[in-house]
Amino acid sequence: MRPTDISATVRRKVLERDSMNGAPCCIFCGSPHDIELAHFVSRGSMGKGIPENLVCLCVKCHRTMDSGSNKRSRNEIRHYVREYLQLMYPGWDENLVVYHKYPDPTWPKCPREDCFANDRGSCGILTETKDSENCAFYKEKT
Numbered sequence: 001m002r003p004t005d006i007s008a009t010v011r012r013k014v015l016e017r018d019s020m021n022g023a024p025c026c027i028f029c030g031s032p033h034d035i036e037l038a039h040f041v042s043r044g045s046m047g048k049g050i051p052e053n054l055v056c057l058c059v060k061c062h063r064t065m066d067s068g069s070n071k072r073s074r075n076e077i078r079h080y081v082r083e084y085l086q087l088m089y090p091g092w093d094e095n096l097v098v099y100h101k102y103p104d105p106t107w108p109k110c111p112r113e114d115c116f117a118n119d120r121g122s123c124g125i126l127t128e129t130k131d132s133e134n135c136a137f138y139k140e141k142t
């Protein structure tokens with residue numbers, strides 16, 4: 001499985017999270033029809049197949065968000081999805097849902113205990129720089 005793929009467990013989680021009255025709905029327009037799982041950071045940009053990067057959208061909204069020629073509606077949906085994910089996952093950050101080929105697991109973890117990324121365990125914390133003082137993910141917990 002590639003990091004951008006969506007496992008059955010994750011799929012189930014996201015469908016359940018975005019359900020209203022027991023049925024998964026498009027988080028943007030509310031439609032319960034033709035629901036798909038949409039990556040906020042696309043597979044092409046190595047967005048991970050994790051709940052923090054996925055939302056239920058109807059086919060129409062999904063298509064508009066990914067490749068809509070109408071830039072205004074495209075941005076409107078992206079903005080909405082971003083706010084939705086931030087609400088669901090306090091401290092949510094776009095950086096944390098992108099798969100990085102690095103870090104190498106042998107590199108040390110960020111020593112800064114106040115780094116919000118340390119709670120996640122999913123980002124690996126350090127980047128290619130191997131510079132723990134300048135961890136690219138460093139952000140103070142809020």
Ligand SMILES: [Zn+2]
Nearest residue numbers: 026029058061
């Ligand atoms: Zn929709």
